[in-house]
Amino acid sequence: xxxxxxxxxxxxxxxxxxxxxxxxxxxxxxxxxxxxxxxxxxxxxxxxxxxxxxxxxxxxxxxxxxxxxxxxxxxxxxxxxxxxxxxxxxxxxxxxxxxxxxxxxxxxxxxxxxxxxxxxxxxxxxxxxxxxxxxxxxxxxxxxxxxxxxxxxxxxxxxxxxxxxxxxxxxxxxxxxxxxxxxxxxxxxxxxxxxxxxxxxxxxxxxxxxxxxxxxxxxxxxxxxxxxxxxxxxxxxxxxxxxxxxxxxxxxxxxxxxxxxxxxxxxxxxxxxxxxxxxxxxxxxxxxxxxxxxxxxxxxxxxxxxxxxxxxxxxxxxxxxxxxxxxxxxxxxxxxxxxxxxxxxxxxxxxxxxxxxxxxxxxxxxxxxxxxxxxxxxxxxxxxxxxxxxxxxxxxxxxxxxxxxxxxxxxxxxxxxxxxxxxxxxxxxxxxxxxxxxxxxxxxxxxxxxxxxxxxxxxxxxxxxxxxxxxxxxxxxxxxxxxxxxxxxxxxxxxxxxxxxxxxxxxxxxxxxxxxxxxxxxxxxxxxxxxxxxxxxxxxxxxxxxxxxxxxxxxxxxxxxxxxxxxxxxxxxxxxxxxxxxxxxxxxxxxxxxxxxxxxxxxxxxxxxxxxxxxxxxxxxxxxxxxxxxxxxxxxxxxxxxxxxxxxxxxxxxxxxxxxxxxxxxxxxxxxxxxxxxxxxxxxxxxxxxxxxxxxxxxxxxxxxxxxxxxxxxxxxxxxxxxxxxxxxxxxxxxxxxxxxxxxxxxxxxxxxxxxxxxxxxxxxxxxxxxxxxxxxxxxxxxxxxxxxxxxxxxxxxxxxxxxxxxxxxxxxxxxxxxxxxxxxxxxxxxxxxxxxxxxxxxxxxxxxxxxxxxxxxxxxxxxxxxxxxxxxxxxxxxxxxxxxxxxxxx
Numbered sequence: 080x081x082x083x084x085x086x087x088x089x090x091x092x093x094x095x096x097x098x099x100x101x102x103x104x105x106x107x108x109x110x111x112x113x114x115x116x117x118x119x120x121x122x123x124x125x126x127x128x129x130x131x132x133x134x135x136x137x138x139x140x141x142x143x144x145x146x147x148x149x150x151x152x153x154x155x156x157x158x159x160x161x162x163x164x165x166x167x168x169x170x171x172x173x174x175x176x177x178x179x180x181x182x183x184x185x186x187x188x189x190x191x192x193x194x195x196x197x198x199x200x201x202x203x204x205x206x207x208x209x210x211x212x213x214x215x216x217x218x219x220x221x222x223x224x225x226x227x228x229x230x231x232x233x234x235x236x237x238x239x240x241x242x243x244x245x246x247x248x249x250x251x252x253x254x255x256x257x258x259x260x261x262x263x264x265x266x267x268x269x270x271x272x273x274x275x276x277x278x279x280x281x282x283x284x285x286x287x288x289x290x291x292x293x294x295x296x297x298x299x300x301x302x303x304x305x306x307x308x309x310x311x312x313x314x315x316x317x318x319x320x321x322x323x324x325x326x327x328x329x330x331x332x333x334x335x336x337x338x339x340x341x342x343x344x345x346x347x348x349x350x351x352x353x354x355x356x357x358x359x360x361x362x363x364x365x366x367x368x369x370x371x372x373x374x375x376x377x378x379x380x381x382x383x384x385x386x387x388x389x390x391x392x393x394x395x396x397x398x399x400x401x402x403x404x405x406x407x408x409x410x411x412x413x414x415x416x417x418x419x420x421x422x423x424x425x426x427x428x429x430x431x432x433x434x435x436x437x438x439x440x441x442x443x444x445x446x447x448x449x450x451x452x453x454x455x456x457x458x459x460x461x462x463x464x465x466x467x468x469x470x471x472x473x474x475x476x477x478x479x480x481x482x483x484x485x486x487x488x489x490x491x492x493x494x495x496x497x498x499x500x501x502x503x504x505x506x507x508x509x510x511x512x513x514x515x516x517x518x519x520x521x522x523x524x525x526x527x528x529x530x531x532x533x534x535x536x537x538x539x540x541x542x543x544x545x546x547x548x549x550x551x552x553x554x555x556x557x558x559x560x561x562x563x564x565x566x567x568x569x570x571x572x573x574x575x576x577x578x579x580x581x582x583x584x585x586x587x588x589x590x591x592x593x594x595x596x597x598x599x600x601x602x603x604x605x606x607x608x609x610x611x612x613x614x615x616x617x618x619x620x621x622x623x624x625x626x627x628x629x630x631x632x633x634x635x636x637x638x639x640x641x642x643x644x645x646x647x648x649x650x651x652x653x654x655x656x657x658x659x660x661x662x663x664x665x666x667x668x669x670x671x672x673x674x675x676x677x678x679x680x681x682x683x684x685x686x687x688x689x690x691x692x693x694x695x696x697x698x699x700x701x702x703x704x705x706x707x708x709x710x711x712x713x714x715x716x717x718x719x720x721x722x723x724x725x726x727x728x729x730x731x732x733x734x735x736x737x738x739x740x741x742x743x744x745x746x747x748x749x750x751x752x753x754x755x756x757x758x759x760x761x762x763x764x765x766x767x768x769x770x771x772x773x774x775x776x777x778x779x780x781x782x783x784x785x786x787x788x789x790x791x792x793x794x795x796x797x798x799x800x801x802x803x804x805x806x807x808x809x810x811x812x813x814x815x816x817x818x819x820x821x822x823x824x825x826x827x828x829x830x831x832x833x834x835x836x837x838x839x840x841x842x843x844x845x846x847x848x849x850x851x852x853x854x855x856x857x858x859x860x861x862x863x864x865x866x867x868x869x870x871x872x873x874x875x876x877x878x879x880x881x882x883x884x885x886x887x888x889x890x891x892x893x894x895x896x897x898x899x900x901x902x903x904x905x906x907x908x909x910x911x912x913x914x915x916x917x918x919x920x921x922x923x924x925x926x927x928x929x930x931x932x933x934x935x936x937x938x939x940x941x942x943x944x945x946x947x948x949x950x951x952x953x954x955x956x957x958x959x960x961x962x963x964x965x966x967x968x969x970x
Contacts, residue, residue, distance in 0.1 A: 267340030385735025387653020444910025469940025485870030516862020591832030820970020
């Protein structure tokens with residue numbers, strides 16, 4: 080090929096049909112096959128830039144470790160080309176806008192903000208890269224204003240201002256790549272069905288088993304490669320659609336869409352399975368009228384209502400740049416490691432490719448997990464301080480991992496426990512705010528417990544159970560009549576339920592976080608909220624209006640290549656689901672008023688904005704179950720069935736909507752067409768719903784002694800028992816008796832949460848940014864939710880790992896972090912998940928446990944339920960042998 084032809088080829092491939100404006104879709108498009116099959120060298124691209132400037136660009140991109148610059152990665156060629164073509168004035172405008180928008184953004188490194196500030200302030204004061212020292216020292220110092228302002232502008236305008244997003248996404252898209260293929264539907268349906276069977280079948284076993292989406296993502300890779308090999312090259316038409324059985328190599332978009340197919344539905348048990356268990360089982364309500372028709376209406380309406388909300392809230396949680404969704408980044412990283420080829424490079428002395436690195440960690444994690452999970456339990460629950468004096472109550476209460484508050488500097492050597500709070504996923508400031516909140520909760524519990532506030536000293540310090548006034552476990556069946564309704568005479572004889580100190584602080588934090596989150600999020604992010612609401616209103620007035628209108632970030636710009644799912648489609652799904660829910664309560668004796676369904680919709684609409692806003696930035700989320708239980712318990716006292724029904728909708732609409740939204744964000748990042756995603760979500764949920772129903776009814780009808788405490792196969796239904804107990808406590812007994820009569824102070828936590836939001840907003844808005852940037856008070860309150868039954872031992876390991884990876888390594892070894900961080904958590908987590916499945920069937924399903932000191936020591940003394948379990952003894956130290964209100968005066 081002649082030099083002229085070569086140059087023309089470069090213009091066609093690398094310039095990517097450039098129209099020299101980042102706001103145009105065409106400026107982000109590439110022919111990926113042409114780029115990968117015709118790689119360019121560093122000397123053939125960016126001819127107006129010096130070699131030193133191009134190496135400077137590669138360093139900023141963490142690509143300066145390439146072993147050869149003769150075949151540049153597509154990202155490098157794309158960046159260099161865009162930087163060369165961007166004008167200074169346009170670049171400066173982009174950097175100025177980014178600085179205004181992100182000046183207090185905690186997810187953008189401080190040095191990036193400082194660099195942008197310097198670039199804006201210096202203006203046209205230009206200096207050559209080579210002036211002033213070695214260029215590698217200056218990626219965040221201004222040494223070549225003309226180059227650096229264009230470089231930073233291209234990072235923002237063509238990719239993302241967030242390094243964690245740039246690490247797992249591309250700055251371009253090739254919309255010609257096959258996505259919604261026959262192979263995706265075949266594998267998606269198969270794995271969704273398999274996942275629904277496994278996850279639902281073992282959902283009520285203790286311990287259970289769970290087919291994690293990360294494991295399925297790994298298994299999808301060889302499955303897709305197999306179909307690529309065995310399916311014939313054959314096309315056929317159905318109506319106007321052409322179906323290609325085998326369109327070529329299994330690609331990264333197919334892999335991602337198949338992963339989303341599974342994760343939206345097959346990735347867990349159905350929440351309404353608890354409703355069905357509790358209503359059908361003789362050990363619970365034993366509602367004879369519950370049949371397949373009721374179950375179908377319940378599960379379909381409950382699973383699909385979240386779709387409507389997900390579509391409406393795209394503007395709040397998917398399109399905004401600042402909604403980075405940390406929880407989706409490992410999935411994207413794993414997809415790239417499995418599917419995207421990479422050039423050889425040396426990163427901080429590491430040569431290992433992403434693909435190899437992932438599978439080494441996967442194998443190591445798989446093997447090692449046998450140690451803490453089967454051979455040596457003490458490495459998992461490393462409650463070593465209680466081994467010194469197993470029967471010392473104060474020691475166990477403060478430091479114990481099973482019984483106490485978990486104040487332990489070395490709590491575990493088990494990744495399954497270390498990863499409790501996603502330490503390599505959530506930003507470090509999220510971990511810090513969470514841990515601060517957990518420490519506040521720790522001291523609050525200690526204060527409540529050792530002052531015997533509300534008789535908590537007579538109970539275990541951190542139990543999630545409820546208790547009688549003698550300190551025994553509360554048996555809800557003791558206060559019910561034959562219809563599972565409250566028997567007032569029995570109740571007055573048995574007494575009200577009492578909470579542990581840990582549970583009281585937990586509920587106080589829940590009551591405070593609800594008003595706080597609404598007021599604080601709207602107060603600090605009113606501009607973003609108003610923009611999204613305005614866009615939503617305008618879309619209702621004009622259904623043809625693009626949902627991307629007003630969003631000019633590169634990912635939204637690239638997604639304009641694909642047909643959108645109109646808002647009215649999501650609204651139709653919402654209305655149909657709502658109708659099914661109304662039919663369900665109208666034709667069956669569910670004892671649930673129709674207004675309860677609309678209440679669940681309303682409360683989710685109000686809270687989904689602050690919940691998703693916090694979740695998308697920090698990774699922290701909280702549920703609405705406690706608030707729904709409280710309000711419904713007051714509104715419909717004595718009605719456990721209504722509480723269960725409304726709770727399922729009140730909790731799961733939000734949970735499902737968040738699940739669908741996170742899938743939409745992954746599709747947004749990976750450029751999966753929205754309509755393709757919508758179709759696989761609808762089909763996946765529909766298939767999973769009926770598979771789950773079949774499994775629920777199968778286990779209820781065919782497993783001997785199902786849900787009985789003495790079940791020999793451990794199908795004791797721990798989740799449904801908690802669900803049932805909650806329905807009795809909140810529905811049958813009602814919160815009025817418990818909170819008005821026993822714990823009236825908890826009601827004031829709503830007011831406290833509301834009032835705390837005001838100074839928090841003032842501090843965030845008016846205090847210096849260096850003090851407010853990493854301040855997330857909603858997450859601080861959320862840290863107090865990590866008790867009863869959890870404790871500090873579940874957070875300490877996460878905090879250490881987060882400090883190591885998300886703070887130290889991220890700042891000290893940026894290139895390594897950029898390449899390997901999310902693969903580290905994906906590899907370790909996938910290894911644990913796969914290992915747990917093998918361990919379950921190999922040595923747990925038919926018990927093959929090993930009894931020795933390393934497995935028994937963690938259950939010695941108080942930590943194992945032996946000896947003193949409360950600070951005070953009700954029988955010996957309470958008046959008349961019981962604590963609380965006197966008999967005859969129970970609330």
